[in-house]
Amino acid sequence: MRYLDQAAIEHIAIGAAFLGTGGGGDPYIGKLMALSAIEKNGPVKLYSVDEVADEDFFIPAAMMGAPSVLIEKFPRGDEFVKVFQKLAQYLGKDKIAGTYPMEAGGVNSMIPIVVAAQLGLPLIDCDGMGRAFPELQMVTFHLDGISATPMAITDEKGNIGIFETIDNKWTERIARSATVEMGASSLVSLYPTTGAQIKQSGVHHIITLSEQIGEIIASKDQEVNDKLESLLTLVKGYELFQGKIVDVIRETKGGFNLGKMVLEGIDTYKADQMKVHFQNENLIAEKNEQVIAMTPDLICLVDFETLQPVTTESLKYGKRVRVIGLPAHKKWRTAKGIETAGPRYFGYDYEYTPIEEMVKKEEAEHV
Amino acid sequence: MRYLDQAAIEHIAIGAAFLGTGGGGDPYIGKLMALSAIEKNGPVKLYSVDEVADEDFFIPAAMMGAPSVLIEKFPRGDEFVKVFQKLAQYLGKDKIAGTYPMEAGGVNSMIPIVVAAQLGLPLIDCDGMGRAFPELQMVTFHLDGISATPMAITDEKGNIGIFETIDNKWTERIARSATVEMGASSLVSLYPTTGAQIKQSGVHHIITLSEQIGEIIASKDQEVNDKLESLLTLVKGYELFQGKIVDVIRETKGGFNLGKMVLEGIDTYKADQMKVHFQNENLIAEKNEQVIAMTPDLICLVDFETLQPVTTESLKYGKRVRVIGLPAHKKWRTAKGIETAGPRYFGYDYEYTPIEEMVKKEEAEHV
Numbered sequence: 001m002r003y004l005d006q007a008a009i010e011h012i013a014i015g016a017a018f019l020g021t022g023g024g025g026d027p028y029i030g031k032l033m034a035l036s037a038i039e040k041n042g043p044v045k046l047y048s049v050d051e052v053a054d055e056d057f058f059i060p061a062a063m064m065g066a067p068s069v070l071i072e073k074f075p076r077g078d079e080f081v082k083v084f085q086k087l088a089q090y091l092g093k094d095k096i097a098g099t100y101p102m103e104a105g106g107v108n109s110m111i112p113i114v115v116a117a118q119l120g121l122p123l124i125d126c127d128g129m130g131r132a133f134p135e136l137q138m139v140t141f142h143l144d145g146i147s148a149t150p151m152a153i154t155d156e157k158g159n160i161g162i163f164e165t166i167d168n169k170w171t172e173r174i175a176r177s178a179t180v181e182m183g184a185s186s187l188v189s190l191y192p193t194t195g196a197q198i199k200q201s202g203v204h205h206i207i208t209l210s211e212q213i214g215e216i217i218a219s220k221d222q223e224v225n226d227k228l229e230s231l232l233t234l235v236k237g238y239e240l241f242q243g244k245i246v247d248v249i250r251e252t253k254g255g256f257n258l259g260k261m262v263l264e265g266i267d268t269y270k271a272d273q274m275k276v277h278f279q280n281e282n283l284i285a286e287k288n289e290q291v292i293a294m295t296p297d298l299i300c301l302v303d304f305e306t307l308q309p310v311t312t313e314s315l316k317y318g319k320r321v322r323v324i325g326l327p328a329h330k331k332w333r334t335a336k337g338i339e340t341a342g343p344r345y346f347g348y349d350y351e352y353t354p355i356e357e358m359v360k361k362e363e364a365e366h367v
Numbered sequence: 368m369r370y371l372d373q374a375a376i377e378h379i380a381i382g383a384a385f386l387g388t389g390g391g392g393d394p395y396i397g398k399l400m401a402l403s404a405i406e407k408n409g410p411v412k413l414y415s416v417d418e419v420a421d422e423d424f425f426i427p428a429a430m431m432g433a434p435s436v437l438i439e440k441f442p443r444g445d446e447f448v449k450v451f452q453k454l455a456q457y458l459g460k461d462k463i464a465g466t467y468p469m470e471a472g473g474v475n476s477m478i479p480i481v482v483a484a485q486l487g488l489p490l491i492d493c494d495g496m497g498r499a500f501p502e503l504q505m506v507t508f509h510l511d512g513i514s515a516t517p518m519a520i521t522d523e524k525g526n527i528g529i530f531e532t533i534d535n536k537w538t539e540r541i542a543r544s545a546t547v548e549m550g551a552s553s554l555v556s557l558y559p560t561t562g563a564q565i566k567q568s569g570v571h572h573i574i575t576l577s578e579q580i581g582e583i584i585a586s587k588d589q590e591v592n593d594k595l596e597s598l599l600t601l602v603k604g605y606e607l608f609q610g611k612i613v614d615v616i617r618e619t620k621g622g623f624n625l626g627k628m629v630l631e632g633i634d635t636y637k638a639d640q641m642k643v644h645f646q647n648e649n650l651i652a653e654k655n656e657q658v659i660a661m662t663p664d665l666i667c668l669v670d671f672e673t674l675q676p677v678t679t680e681s682l683k684y685g686k687r688v689r690v691i692g693l694p695a696h697k698k699w700r701t702a703k704g705i706e707t708a709g710p711r712y713f714g715y716d717y718e719y720t721p722i723e724e725m726v727k728k729e730e731a732e733h734v
Contacts, residue, residue, distance in 0.1 A: 090457075090529075159537050161545075162457075162529040170526050177548040178528075181540050 001051060003043040004123070009034045009113060011214030014309065016101075016109030018213050019206070019326075021298045022312035023257075023280035024105010024132035025063060034110040037117035044116045047098065048125045049204045054196035056097035058124060059087055061115045062108050064136070064153070064175060065185030066257045066280065066313075079154050079187045080111050081118045087152035087189040090162050098122040100198070101207070102139065102191065103129040106311065109210060111187070123207070128191060130203035130329035131298050134256055134280040136175060137168035138341045140331045141191045144201040151175065151190030155182035176254065184252060203329050209235075217307045227307055232324070238359050240285060240292055241274045241323040242266050242304060248315045256280050257312050266304075266320060274323060276301070278312045283346050285323060292362060293325040294348070296332035296341045297355040300324045325355045368418060370410040371490070376401045376480065378581030381676065383468075383476030385580050386573070386693075388665045389679035390624075390647035391472010391499035392430060401477040404484035411483045414465065415492045416571045421563035423464035425491060426454055428482045429475050431503070431520070431542060432552030433624045433647065433680075446521050446554045447478050448485045454519035454556040457529050465489040467565070468574070469506065469558065470496040473678065476577060478554070490574070495558060497570035497696035498665050501623055501647040503542060504535035505708045507698045508558050511568040518542065518557030522549035543621065551619060570696050576602075584674045594674055599691070605726050607652060607659055608641045608690040609633050609671060615682045623647055624679050633671075633687060641690060643668070645679045650713050652690060659729060660692040661715070663699035663708045664722040667691045692722045 004012070010031055017027035038044060052058075061084050088096050098121050099112045109127075116123045128139035136148055148171040153161045161178050165171045171190065179186040193201075216222075216230045232239065243263030250259030257280050265272035274292075277284040282299035285292050293299050301310040304320035331337055333354065343350040371379070377398055384394035405411060419425075428451050455463050465488050466479040476494075483490045495506035503515055515538040520528045528545050532538045538557065546553040560568075583589075583597045599606065610630030617626025624647050632639035641659075644651040649666035652659050660666050668677040671687035698704055700721065710717040 157537070158533045159541060160531045161541060164527045166525045170524070173548050174526060174528060174545055177544040178541055181544040 001045050001047050001122075004038070004046050004113065005043060006035060006038070008211055009038065009110070011211045011218060012109055012207055013106055013214065014217050015210030015213030016104040017106035017309040017311060018217065018300050018302065019130070019210060019298065020103070020105035020108070020132040020281070020309065020311070021300050022278050022282040022310070023134065024103055024109070025107025026311055026314065027106030027309065030107040030110035033107070034113040034117070037114040041117040041120070044113055045122045046125055046207060047122045049199055049202065052124060052195040052198060053097070054194065054199070056195040057093050057095070057192065058098050058100060058195065058198060059084055059096055059189050059192050060100050060102045060128065061111050061187070061189050062102040063111060063185060064188045065179045066252045079156055080115045083152045083154040083160070083187045083189045084115050084119070086154070086160055086162065087150060087192060090150055090152065091192055096121065097195070098124050100124040100202070101127040103127055103132040104206060104210060105132040106309070108132065109207070124198060125207045126198055126202035126204050127206045128202060130206055130332075131296075132281050133341055136172040136190065139191060140203055140329070141193060141197065141201045142168045143331055143334065143336050143340060146191060146193065146197055146201060148190045150192065151188060153178055153186050153188045155186050180254060203331070217302075224305060224307065228322070231307065235326050237324050237326040238355065239322055240325045240359075241272070241287060242269050243274055243321060243323070245315055245317055245319045245321065248317065250312075259312070261315055263321065263323070276323065277348070279346060280312060282312070284343060284348050285325065287362070290362070291350055292358055293355050294343045294350055294352060295346065296328040296337060298326035298328060300326065325359070327355055368412050368414050368489070371405070371413050371480065372410060373402060373405070375578055376405065376477070378578045378585060379476055379574055380473055380581065381584050382577030382580030383471040384473035384676040384678060385584065385667050385669065386497070386577060386665065387470070387472035387475070387499040387648070387676065387678070388667050389645050389649040389677070390501065391470055391476070392474025393678055393681065394473030394676065397474040397477035400474070401480040401484070404481040408484040408487070411480055412489045413492055413574060414489045416566055416569065419491060419562040419565060420464070421561065421566070423562040424460050424462070424559065425465050425467060425562065425565060426451055426463055426556050426559050427467050427469045427495065428478045428554070428556050429469040430478060430552060431555045432546045433619045446523055447482045450519045450521040450527070450554045450556045451482050451486070453521070453527055453529065454517060454559065457517055457519065458559055463488065464562070465491050467491040467569070468494040470494055470499040471573060471577060472499040473676070475499065476574070491565060492574045493565055493569035493571050494573045495569060497573055497699075499648050500708055503539040503557065506558060507570055507696070508560060508564065508568045509535045510698055510701065510703050510707060513558060513560065513564055513568060515557045517559065518555060520545055520553050520555050522553050547621060570698070584669075591672060591674065595689070598674065602693050604691050604693040605722065606689055607692045607726075608639070608654060609636045610641055610688060610690070612682055612684055612686045612688065615684065617679075626679070628682055630688065630690070643690065644715070646713060647679060649679070651710060651715050652692065654729070657729070658717055659725055660722050661710045661717055661719060662713065663695040663704060665693035665695060667693065692726070694722055
């Protein structure tokens, strides 16, 4: 167990936004929410998964919907606690032992800190993705057959819903339509889980990893190339591209930020072009019309100079970025993982190939 | 208190479909559901509103969505009880004293009979509209400030939702989007009410009135003109038109059956034309381009020969019908009633004028 101080929270927000692969919300907004919550309620305890009792009961808290909406629809702050408590009450659980994020992301890593601070609950060092994904069934608990429901949903106006669905795809469908009606974003608590389930099916250590990533990115002691090297070593990643955003096509549709961006290479990549397709999160990266990285592997955009993560809602013409690719957690690389969040699920007719192989193949072709 | 036998149920289904003004579901489907439920579980007791204790607690049950879908998506039968019990459980009420319909209509008058039969509960002789309307806030309880939520919703697959909304328009919005996602129809329990609230805000005696209407329509002892006269006397209605359907424009959109039909006059109406606009229910009737009846007053289509009610999903080219207009319940003729379900709410820019006045004016012009 350790306490999360202000610096830790700032680093977690940045690192989680990096792992959010474009989705999961803006880390600046997320950080403000969490810092304001600990300032008011005192620090939050972070427990590792090993420290959790098997029979204890945990509820995650998250934002659902198009992250871009959050900028205009800033949460009041009590919605997170409200939806969390509503689910606890519905489940008839007197004692909730803690909370944790559903996914990485600048906002979705911070919401559980707000809940933990406001309710004096521990935060557990795990999540259900190890990255961010756009749909509710794209969760490692789902891969292990755990139900997403009962779930609770609320909006900033105060409307509340509780769902029990026949499977997790129906959770996504019904919660998505409610989210769209609520104004394209909502707050949710779902996948209520025991300690044993967290140990078995969660992505462990993800908050600490986010913090370490954030520390590197925020560091003022290193040059950008050294920072990049430290970052790539930590996350076992690859720099896939350096470029300037020359086109962004997007729409907010069905509670998602959908689109595609085109990057024109700079420096060593001057002759090259990259396209990145996204649905809240970056899903497919094509270098010179050839796929170089694909979901469930992580495609992370960072600022060229500062390495600060770039979310899909903040893509701007002319912005200079680096594209970094990371292998997904091993749970995502199983048959069920690829069926759930691989390229074909999103409508891209590619056989999933691990990023390591694609990078190796591309290097071989260009020697 | 009296028992509802098979004949009573058949008559109620027909009469309620008449009062359903085109919506509320097909009376044949409704009747089958209710008869099968009483055959299996025994007869249902009907209590008048006067016989109800003020402090007792009641929950209505209804179908929501486009009635046309029901024909293909026949309910399994246990959904009604499931959604009813889910709401009772959520409300923490051990004892529900009875159920009643939300609206008139061939199916929506019968669902509470199914619930009453399956759970051995009394049925109360009232509803929340005295007719049918397409949206959840178009209920006399709403006019008196009673909340539609907590409400429960389910589909034939087994998905369940519970909503608590900030107002009844939000109930409509969120439940509608869930209904659309569930396949354009759902089962709902909402407006949980006490006996005192039913006495104050319900439309009393509506099941008995439906039965009396059904008895007249089903009668084999009278000629059609005599039956029509009896019917008009009972409901204080007007025959507005006799015609043949020559055009129907419709779509199923947002969980509604929307559209417009054109009738070409027959017999004494040979030189005339009528248009009827509907959204599940008939809303506006225009005779020779002049409005002759408008919501919240009732516009009922019946078969020309048999006087059997014609629902909006069964409109067919060439069908010969009579159009009957009825004054709405007095609660609908208040300022709040007209604001809630008058022509302007549905996008028709007419000042609401009671049907009696419009008929009188038209007769004066044509003498």
